[in-house]
Amino acid sequence: MSDKIILLVEDNEDDEELAVLAFERSRIANAMVVARDGQEALDYFFGTEANGFKDAKALPQLVLLDLKLPKVGGLDVLRRLRADPRTRRLPVVILTSSKEEEDLLHGYDLGANSYIRKPVDFTRFADVMQHLQMYWLILNEAPTSGGDRP
Amino acid sequence: MNSVEPRHDGIAERLKGAEAAPATLSRREADLLVGDNEPLNDRFKSLVEENERQSRLLEAIFQTAPTLILLTDPDGRITGFNVACEELTGYSRDEVMGKTIPELLQAPGWKGTGAAQFADPVNSTLTAPHVTHWLTKAGTKRLIEWRCSAVDSPKEQSHSILGIGLDITVRKQAQDAVAEAQRFAESIIATVHEPLLVLDESMLVKAANRAFYQTFQVNPEDTMGRPFFELGNQQWEIPALRQLLVTILSQDTSFNNFEVTHDFTSLGRRVMVLNARRVLREDGGTAMILLAIRDLTEKVQARETLNQLNRELEARVHERTAELETANKELESFCYSVSHDLRAPLRALDGFSDELLRCYADQLDDRGQHYLRRVRSGTQRMGQLIDDMLLLSRLNRVAMKREPVDLTALAEGVAAELRGREPDRTVAFVIEAGLSAVGDAGLLGVALENLLGNAWKFTSKKPSATITVGREEHEGAPAFFVRDDGAGFDMAHLSKLFGAFQRLHTQREFPGNGVGLATVQRVIHRHGGQVWAEGVPGQGATFHFTLPQEESS
Numbered sequence A: 001m002s003d004k005i006i007l008l009v010e011d012n013e014d015d016e017e018l019a020v021l022a023f024e025r026s027r028i029a030n031a032m033v034v035a036r037d038g039q040e041a042l043d044y045f046f047g048t049e050a051n052g053f054k055d056a057k058a059l060p061q062l063v064l065l066d067l068k069l070p071k072v073g074g075l076d077v078l079r080r081l082r083a084d085p086r087t088r089r090l091p092v093v094i095l096t097s098s099k100e101e102e103d104l105l106h107g108y109d110l111g112a113n114s115y116i117r118k119p120v121d122f123t124r125f126a127d128v129m130q131h132l133q134m135y136w137l138i139l140n141e142a143p144t145s146g147g148d149r150p
Numbered sequence B: 001m002n003s004v005e006p007r008h009d010g011i012a013e014r015l016k017g018a019e020a021a022p023a024t025l026s027r028r029e030a031d032l033l034v035g036d037n038e039p040l041n042d043r044f045k046s047l048v049e050e051n052e053r054q055s056r057l058l059e060a061i062f063q064t065a066p067t068l069i070l071l072t073d074p075d076g077r078i079t080g081f082n083v084a085c086e087e088l089t090g091y092s093r094d095e096v097m098g099k100t101i102p103e104l105l106q107a108p109g110w111k112g113t114g115a116a117q118f119a120d121p122v123n124s125t126l127t128a129p130h131v132t133h134w135l136t137k138a139g140t141k142r143l144i145e146w147r148c149s150a151v152d153s154p155k156e157q158s159h160s161i162l163g164i165g166l167d168i169t170v171r172k173q174a175q176d177a178v179a180e181a182q183r184f185a186e187s188i189i190a191t192v193h194e195p196l197l198v199l200d201e202s203m204l205v206k207a208a209n210r211a212f213y214q215t216f217q218v219n220p221e222d223t224m225g226r227p228f229f230e231l232g233n234q235q236w237e238i239p240a241l242r243q244l245l246v247t248i249l250s251q252d253t254s255f256n257n258f259e260v261t262h263d264f265t266s267l268g269r270r271v272m273v274l275n276a277r278r279v280l281r282e283d284g285g286t287a288m289i290l291l292a293i294r295d296l297t298e299k300v301q302a303r304e305t306l307n308q309l310n311r312e313l314e315a316r317v318h319e320r321t322a323e324l325e326t327a328n329k330e331l332e333s334f335c336y337s338v339s340h341d342l343r344a345p346l347r348a349l350d351g352f353s354d355e356l357l358r359c360y361a362d363q364l365d366d367r368g369q370h371y372l373r374r375v376r377s378g379t380q381r382m383g384q385l386i387d388d389m390l391l392l393s394r395l396n397r398v399a400m401k402r403e404p405v406d407l408t409a410l411a412e413g414v415a416a417e418l419r420g421r422e423p424d425r426t427v428a429f430v431i432e433a434g435l436s437a438v439g440d441a442g443l444l445g446v447a448l449e450n451l452l453g454n455a456w457k458f459t460s461k462k463p464s465a466t467i468t469v470g471r472e473e474h475e476g477a478p479a480f481f482v483r484d485d486g487a488g489f490d491m492a493h494l495s496k497l498f499g500a501f502q503r504l505h506t507q508r509e510f511p512g513n514g515v516g517l518a519t520v521q522r523v524i525h526r527h528g529g530q531v532w533a534e535g536v537p538g539q540g541a542t543f544h545f546t547l548p549q550e551e552s553s
Helices: A013-025 A038-046 A074-083 A101-109 A122-139 B011-024 B027-034 B038-064 B083-089 B113-119 B169-191 B210-216 B228-234 B239-251 B297-359 B366-397 B407-421 B441-458 B491-497 B516-526
Strands: A002-009 A030-035 A062-065 A092-096 A114-117 B068-072 B078-081 B130-135 B141-150 B161-167 B196-199 B205-208 B254-264 B268-280 B287-295 B403-406 B426-431 B436-439 B464-474 B477-484 B531-536 B540-545
Touching (some): A013 A030, A030 A038, A062 A122, B239 B254, B268 B297, B403 B441, B441 B540
Parallel strands (some): A002 A062, A062 A092, B426 B464
Antiparallel strands (some): B068 B161, B196 B287, B268 B287, B464 B477
């Protein structure tokens, strides 16, 4: 198993389980961490009073971000990630049900690296997840560390 | 004593009559009378000379005076008729001598008193001026104003009359014309529906018409000669109006449409519009003001009612627009929820069914696996339905561009895509060159995708097919069409053709959601065009649509 971490921000249990299933089907299996709402996702990065900011090594290699989330919405999570120098280069792929053009444009404006709509057909969904891993964790050169440069 | 023959044209002699006999003696007769009494003779001679001089003077006046001078004897016969008379009447003195005025000069039908004065001067006040109507020799009427005197001695019962006359025909005509003009003006003023007033320099009312009395419910007695600004409880005492009227008098200006809103004593609150103009009298005398007053109250009320209605309408439009916007927002958020929330359970259904088929296939018999596949296919179809429904609703919401669109290029693009999808099929596309319209390229692309996609789909059962895209005239306007020689349809089902989620075929015959033609219809309707279809079962279908043309943009 690769030491690279994927953070899945997803509130729907079914979708979470399906994502895990899809990942299991692919050859490359990465550790997957799940945040079940926007606040959990933010806490993961920026910590709480008890739990400080993740060090660079614990940062995920890829964030799969749903948009419609309880507490803090996906776009707000993205905005916070891009506003912080430590996470602003982190690859973030929006993975959502919404095909609304407004969401799409907004996502790109806020600095999403990719925008993918979850297909209903699970076979295709599994394909998509496999491609995502292949591309972002293997082919793509990630920005080294969290990006301490200003 | 009437022994001396009076000179034929001696006016002095005729004036003096018989008693003037000594003055009419010739020098020779005088010499005979006076004899050789030298002093008396001299005095007499000088008297005679003086007398002759006077006679010549009178004669000269008689003949050269531009006024008419006429003499009649006590019987009313003409005994004197000067040059002015001759020139006026066209009669010579010889023609009129001894005739009476009525038999010669009086115009027929003349019933004036003047003729009687000449005919029967005894009973007349001779010095009073009077007018007669003469008929000239040429037959024209002349109006003559006379002043007459009796010239005989007071003791006589009947008189010779001297008449001095002036031809006042022209003057009378002018006066008549002026009077006529005045009557004309007055009748206009009286007839005009607008209240009119004439004011003099002191703002006293000199004239008012019936409309004025009626409108302001006042009597002539309360109005004529009264100061304008005191009329009707000083209801016209408006400083700006006073200023305007004074300015008009002094500077020969006029004003139009001076609007006055005032609580009138008799009428209540009215809106009046005043127009005024200075009128100068022809004799260069005083200036006057013609003031026209129009009651605009009803018009203003109508205008205000209209404005009020417009405001209400506008408010309602705003309200409705806001409601529509709210409804639209609700629809959008509904669509958002649909797209997000409805799809999630579908993904679960499909995903877990797939997992079951994949990892637990050995625990399910063929039938169980078949059911799971049916679950998956139903799930995926529902996902497609949701997507199509969203697309359809988005068609009405997206902003639409209006630009020239090359339909030929769009159709060729769609055709290439269809061929690429099923390269083994034998389908001939015949696409007319130069098809163009004005509209939204994206939306029209969607419409053509559906029309050509349909044609492609419904010809799929044939070994070879032809799909034609072209333009033709329809009721004098250009219309586009997409024609195929495929399955066609029964015209009896035409009404279902363009309805959303309506289908004329089963999924097994031809798969589909029944959204395609509904989408086409929305796109064409949003462009302001029409869409219609013809079909024959087993022979094919033709879809027609109109679009705004470039030249009309």
